[in-house]
Amino acid sequence: MTESLVQIKNSLPTEVNLLAVSKSHQASSIRSFFHKGQLDFGESRLQEALPKINDLSDLNGICWHFVGRLQSNKVRGVVKNFNVIHSLHSLALSERIARISEEEGRHPKVFLQIKLREDIAKVGFSKEELLSVWPKLMELPNINIIGLMTIAPITLELNERKKLFRDCRDLANKLKLKECSMGMSNDWREAVEAGATWIRVGSLLFGKRLK
Helix, strand or coil: CCCCHHHHHHHCCCCCEEEEECCCCCHHHHHHHHHCCCCEEEECCHHHHHHHHHHCCCCCCCEEEECCCCCHHHHHHHHHHCCEEEEECCHHHHHHHHHHHHHHCCCCEEEEEECCCCCCCCCCECHHHHHHHHHHHHHCCCCEEEEEECCCCCCCCHHHHHHHHHHHHHHHHHCCCCEEECCCCCCHHHHHHHCCCEEEECHHHHCCCCC
């Protein structure tokens, strides 16, 4: 059962933003949510997103977030078409985004994807790796690192997810980063409690994925 946009937004503290994850859903659904006041939408595949971005180019103020695993050969397309990138998971990828952003005259906001628990299905900086390369990341031009993003392994119990979210918030604080992108349809309340500033909600808003 889906929850309404208003229900979820009314449950959020003022400092927490809702990202409507629209991957696998039609442009018409996105347009409908936009006219209800939702401006931020998340896509995870460049090829799927481009036709939607084109179809909805008349919507002034719409903000596109890339939330999928970012492949190096897709960086230019993502940099050119998305305002925010949630999945920067390595120094090499960060350097590539910085170079291409400079070439394209872009300055995307980015989240660094952090992997705080073992999960073979996910990529991301380990805490130790991120702290090690942090000085190099801070020197990169044309990218604006605004926060950390994490995804809880699906095998984690809810109380363990809460601990993971708190760990992400603590690390962001240590690095003096304001934003934390964490929590999805099944655990966004716990993420908010732990200090999320962005929650990524898809099925709870749009219903079951179409593909």
